[in-house]
Amino acid sequence: MHNAQPTASHFIHGAYVEDSAGDVIDCIYAASGEKIAQVHAATPAVIERALASADSAKAEWAALTGTERGRILRRAADILRARNHDLSVLETLDTGKPYSETSVADATSGADALEYFGGLAGSLTGEHIQLGDDFVYTMREPLGLCVGIGAWNYPTQIACWKAAPALACGNTMVFKPSETTPLCALKVAEILVEAGAPPGVFNVVQGAGTVGAALVGDPRVAKVSLTGSVPTGRKIYAAAAADMKHVTMELGGKSPLVVFEDADIEDAVSGAILGNFYSTGQVCSNGTRVFVQRSIRATFVARLIERLKTVTMGDPLDAATTYGPMVSERQMKIVQGFIAKGIEGGATLAHGGSRVERPGFWLEPTVFTDVTDDMTIAKDEIFGPVLSVLDFDTEAEVLARANATDYGLAAGVFTNDLTRAHRMVKGFQAGTCYINTYNLAPVEAPFGGVKQSGVGRENSKEAIHHYSQVRSVYVGMGPVEAPF
Ligand code: NDP
Numbered sequence: 001m002h003n004a005q006p007t008a009s010h011f012i013h014g015a016y017v018e019d020s021a022g023d024v025i026d027c028i029y030a031a032s033g034e035k036i037a038q039v040h041a042a043t044p045a046v047i048e049r050a051l052a053s054a055d056s057a058k059a060e061w062a063a064l065t066g067t068e069r070g071r072i073l074r075r076a077a078d079i080l081r082a083r084n085h086d087l088s089v090l091e092t093l094d095t096g097k098p099y100s101e102t103s104v105a106d107a108t109s110g111a112d113a114l115e116y117f118g119g120l121a122g123s124l125t126g127e128h129i130q131l132g133d134d135f136v137y138t139m140r141e142p143l144g145l146c147v148g149i150g151a152w153n154y155p156t157q158i159a160c161w162k163a164a165p166a167l168a169c170g171n172t173m174v175f176k177p178s179e180t181t182p183l184c185a186l187k188v189a190e191i192l193v194e195a196g197a198p199p200g201v202f203n204v205v206q207g208a209g210t211v212g213a214a215l216v217g218d219p220r221v222a223k224v225s226l227t228g229s230v231p232t233g234r235k236i237y238a239a240a241a242a243d244m245k246h247v248t249m250e251l252g253g254k255s256p257l258v259v260f261e262d263a264d265i266e267d268a269v270s271g272a273i274l275g276n277f278y279s280t281g282q283v284c285s286n287g288t289r290v291f292v293q294r295s296i297r298a299t300f301v302a303r304l305i306e307r308l309k310t311v312t313m314g315d316p317l318d319a320a321t322t323y324g325p326m327v328s329e330r331q332m333k334i335v336q337g338f339i340a341k342g343i344e345g346g347a348t349l350a351h352g353g354s355r356v357e358r359p360g361f362w363l364e365p366t367v368f369t370d371v372t373d374d375m376t377i378a379k380d381e382i383f384g385p386v387l388s389v390l391d392f393d394t395e396a397e398v399l400a401r402a403n404a405t406d407y408g409l410a411a412g413v414f415t416n417d418l419t420r421a422h423r424m425v426k427g428f429q430a431g432t433c434y435i436n437t438y439n440l441a442p443v444e445a446p447f448g449g450v451k452q453s454g455v456g457r458e459n460s461k462e463a464i465h466h467y468s469q470v471r472s473v474y475v476g477m478g479p480v481e482a483p484f
Helices: 044-063 066-082 084-095 099-105 107-121 155-168 184-194 209-216 230-241 265-274 294-308 329-344 395-403 418-427 462-466
Strands: 010-012 015-017 024-029 034-040 128-131 134-142 145-149 172-176 202-204 221-227 246-250 256-259 289-293 348-351 366-369 386-392 410-414 432-435 468-475
Touching: 010 044, 010 184, 015 184, 024 084, 044 134, 044 145, 044 172, 044 202, 044 209, 066 084, 066 107, 066 155, 066 184, 084 099, 084 107, 084 155, 084 184, 099 107, 107 155, 145 155, 145 209, 155 172, 155 184, 155 202, 155 221, 155 462, 172 209, 184 202, 209 221, 209 230, 221 230, 230 246, 256 265, 256 395, 265 294, 265 410, 289 294, 289 395, 294 348, 294 366, 294 386, 329 348, 329 386, 386 395, 395 418, 410 418, 418 432, 462 468
Parallel strands: 145 172, 145 221, 172 202, 221 246, 256 289, 256 410, 289 386, 366 386, 410 432
Antiparallel strands: 010 015, 010 202, 024 034, 128 134, 134 468, 348 366
16 A cells, blocks of 8 residues: 655655754645645755765666666556556645646656656667777766756656656666655655665655755766756756766746648647646746737637637646646746736737636636737746737748747747748757647657757657766777887
């Protein structure tokens, strides 16, 4: 029998750990505003225990064969799937996202990552390079102790997306969830141990940015992987640089979604809904700048608003609910501030814009039209349910405007003109592009950004390069010639 809830604040060396000396972090259920649990932030002693545990576990873990490590990850994937219901309920309690989403996008996505990288673990190899009689062979080696730091929008998925490739490559990890959503990563740690991961291979400690900074600054740490905002990314990248630590930075975006007049409008509206209102808009790759060709603008906006009126708000644990609250009061207020700026800046509030009169942190799905490139709502990442419609006339114009941002996480185009679709994706300055769909992130596909949106890639075989390094070995087969 397993507990549906974590039973203490931290998970270190294969077991739950409590240290009530740490500051209390309240877990607030976003759909009601009520406190549902509390954890304690890690004290320096807890941080040290976690780092020492991961450091001591790395040699034994790296010495296993890839197939042995992979078997444990795949077993963990099976357990996540078997407990999907309980884990989805916990994800809903942690984030406020509706069960209709969490039951198909969180533990299941985490399980996909564990299964995929578990499958790859046994086939990680170097290469052989023949040089006449001499030759070079290469070995792909783990980096060592990795630190993972997560945002609050996908606490189970982020923990698994970082743990799976790290562990597959033979690294160990200390993971710090966002203090806003501390619960889910603990279950991932518990399940990995149940699946056979030795103590210390994956540890979880709680706390705010200061705990993250203490982890990043520790000299035993070889690599840091962050999912978070650009300002936090800059700080962590700079701190990691002091010791030449490796980094993966999955940061924010202000991605363009371009809809041409020849697109299937219903599909384009679906793409805009997925790219702006799924998880109440709290998704880094969202296509929040929706460029719509002028000739179809009115039809597109009318249909979008018609469909937004069918959103079902309600108890997020009710499977019929399709739209949840913002994760926290703080995030709701940030988004309300952007909505006010949109109105002040002269955009037309075409739909929504208000807080919903119910307990918790609910904001209506919001659509602005007549948005221009210089408005704050068109430039800054909002990270909430706010879609901006911008008009355009020509392909060259929209491509230039789509790229006129410091971000470069994702970009999408809806068109039935095959060559135009490919011209557009070639022209986009973005790491993750979509043609005639939006915001899908299967584990098989690389995910990540260019420009300020990040460094490195998560998921796919690409992630292996970011959690391992190559050693090359030159083998001399003949006499050694020296000049003197
Ligand atoms: P933050 O950047 O505020 O925080 C991210 C994590 O970093 C949190 O766990 C935070 O701790 C921690 N942290 C903060 N300061 C430091 C520091 N100096 N050193 C070490 N760790 C630190 O982002 P949010 O949690 O607010 O998440 C939203 C942001 O994440 C959005 O901007 C979004 O774009 C981005 N994001 C990117 C994704 C991607 O894959 N590209 C996916 C999802 C979100 P704490 O908050 O607990 O204090």
